[in-house]
Amino acid sequence: MSLDTLPVYRGLRVPRVARWSAEHDITPAVYLRNSRLAYADPVLTRACTHQGALWRAWTIAPGKGEPRFSHLHPARQRRMMTRRICQVCGLSTVEEAATEGGHLFLTGAGEETGFRGPIEEGERTLHPPVHLACGWESVRHCRHLLDGYEAARVARPVPWGLYGILHAWSGGAVVPVDARAQIGHGDPRLALLLAGQAVTELNDVRPIDLRAEAARAGLAGAEAGR
Numbered sequence: 001m002s003l004d005t006l007p008v009y010r011g012l013r014v015p016r017v018a019r020w021s022a023e024h025d026i027t028p029a030v031y032l033r034n035s036r037l038a039y040a041d042p043v044l045t046r047a048c049t050h051q052g053a054l055w056r057a058w059t060i061a062p063g064k065g066e067p068r069f070s071h072l073h074p075a076r077q078r079r080m081m082t083r084r085i086c087q088v089c090g091l092s093t094v095e096e097a098a099t100e101g102g103h104l105f106l107t108g109a110g111e112e113t114g115f116r117g118p119i120e121e122g123e124r125t126l127h128p129p130v131h132l133a134c135g136w137e138s139v140r141h142c143r144h145l146l147d148g149y150e151a152a153r154v155a156r157p158v159p160w161g162l163y164g165i166l167h168a169w170s171g172g173a174v175v176p177v178d179a180r181a182q183i184g185h186g187d188p189r190l191a192l193l194l195a196g197q198a199v200t201e202l203n204d205v206r207p208i209d210l211r212a213e214a215a216r217a218g219l220a221g222a223e224a225g226r
């Protein structure tokens with residue numbers, strides 16, 4: 001991986017998965033076609049259909065404008081989850097996972113998130129994996145991780161399903177009924193989900209001390225004792 005190639009904004013390297021202000025939500029109105037959500041434009045519907053669901057439509061312009069650190073770009077998040085790509089540097093985590101006994105996943109664990117660790121077996125996440133070096137940089141600079149975090153090596157991350165706005169047929173129209181729905185793969189309700197993110201289930205989880213791993217790798221250096 002190369003952290004030096006990441007876009008820099010006000011001295012901070014911007015994670016690849018983050019959204020930029022020049023990237024816009026261009027999701028049009030949805031309709032029901034053949035019992036599935038669809039856009040009026042069949043070409044856009046085809047382009048936005050992935051993993052059994054219709055996805056929100058966003059323009060793609062990484063590096064343009066200002067970064068939205070706390071927001072994930074749907075298309076990049078989906079690609080990173082599916083291919084086990086580091087959400088910070090945009091490169092595969094497969095090789096590191098093979099040598100270190102699992103992909104590294106981080107979860108914010110402060111008052112803001114309300115999460116208290118450790119990361120548990122079978123837990124589901126919307127955050128793609130990271131490399132050790134990328135994760136170590138994130139916990140020292142990323143606002144939602146500065147408040148506290150949990151880290152785990154995950155030997156078997158499995159695509160679980162999709163997160164988005166669940167719709168239903170009501171009164172002659174298709175209407176949103178749950179803005180924060182998580183629907184598993186194989187569930188017929190995926191046809192009525194306007195998807196925004198992919199959900200991964202974490203299996204064979206081993207919680208780790210990230211600071212100790214970083215120190216062993218020579219990343220933490222003099223900071224290890226802080």
Ligand SMILES: [Zn+2]
Pocket residue numbers: 001086087088089090091130131134
């Ligand atoms: Zn990385």
